[in-house]
Amino acid sequence: MMKTFKMYLEFTRKSFQRSAAYRVDSWSRIIGNIMSLGIWGCIWFALYHGHDSVENISFQSMLSYILISMALQGIHNAGTPLWEIQYRVRTGDIAFEMLRPYDYPLRMLFTDLGSISFHFVTAILPLYIVIFALFQPDIPLSASQWGLFILSAALGYLIRYSLELTFGLFTFWLIETGGVEDVFYFSISLFSGSVVPLWFFPDWLERLASLLPFQGIYFIPNAIFIGELSGQEIWPALLNQVIWLIICYGLLRFVWNKASMKIVVQGG
């Protein structure tokens, strides 16, 4: 058990070192992240122009929301992109992964952990400390709020990871995922509350969003971070994330098993 864990950690270590070697990649990613933040910051500032608070959310809270949301998105984006998984399926490289004595979904998770921790320590963390110090938005005040936020953000990461990898594995059947992929990305970006929090949705859409797994990715951790979800309200939200994580992970396992049976190496 301990030995297996050590083997997976080795992937994390290697990928951390690999990220350190590709500096330019890291830089362009962080510049992209800053520009997104700038654009969305301006848009929310303009939207709040002339309003003190909308749906009981003040501009101060919203600023904090968008900042933490962009920081989390920066972390999520440092993982292996979907197209790379699809590329491996299309080229047949995935077959080599299956021959090796490890579990592919777990190995990918640990590999991503390496590039993410590198990106987090060298770029996201210093950058956002400076930005938070400059704008001084609301931040969690107690250690327990910080702890719950980190727990919730980690659950959100795992939910997104399971969903995205599951989707990537659909390439085994679909080969070309064009249109479906765009709907998938759109659902993640809208229903996760990545740029527009669920509070501002029309009621019917908010109800729909609360029935989907995506809100656990950014919306719940963000809401805990800015203190909009607090006290007793946090527990059902975290429970929601845990339940969705179990479902999404189960789905990933199911699809992975089916895909392993169904492997078609093209052009072989």
Next chain:
Amino acid sequence: MLKSCLRGLKIYFYMVGVSIKTQLQYRYAFVMNILGWAMTYAGTAITMWVMLYSFGSIRGWTFWELLFLFALAVLSWSITMVLFFHFHNMDEYIVEGTFDRFLVRPIHPFLHVIALKFDVGAFGQLLFSIVAMIIAYVQLKLNWQFYQWLVFLGAIIGGTLIQGSMLVLISAAAFWTTRSERLFWALMWPARNLMNYPLTVFPRFIQLLVTFLLPFAFVNFLPALTLLDKTKESFDPFWGFFSLPVGIAFFAICFKIWNLGLDHYKSAGS
């Protein structure tokens, strides 16, 4: 002069015809690609709608006006993509040495590069932008005068030229550095995101930058002021008339820079 122009056009259409045929080879991928693009843009429009649901307007622009602004940018961008999009990875031709082959052929290398591809997948965006624009036109109860139709036409041609010139300019960087793809993502991606919203949302220096240096404001924001009769903005609506001349001038400058790069180019080596 006229004869060589005609010969150029003939070659262009022939090469483009071949490119279209190759893309139509994979029917399923082709349809999925078009659908995918249309849905991506519809997704952005839905996000805008959700965002404005609680707020009503952004800097005085309602959802339908915003949709119009967005659709106008997508309209000219889709034509830009059809004609110019492959310029963004011209660096690949340079790195792989394929570009050197273009130099020994009896046509201008620029004509050769532009004729390499005719991206039919971008029709998905065209489809989206036309549908969105018609909906916005009806919802806003617009009734354009003749001069406004001219401004509209000028915005489409001018906008295509401006964005196409940007791609040409970015690709020219590859003559000096052999790399341009990253520059494309660093410049075009944020510029195109800025254009989805009224320029007055952004700080003054950005407004000046995209009006006078990289004239993206002439693609959709300034013509939209004229087309939507918006008179209470910090820009006068008469600015909208200049999309076409600005597009032509910007294209001439970028084409010149591309040629300068070509003169400077000394192959990728080895």
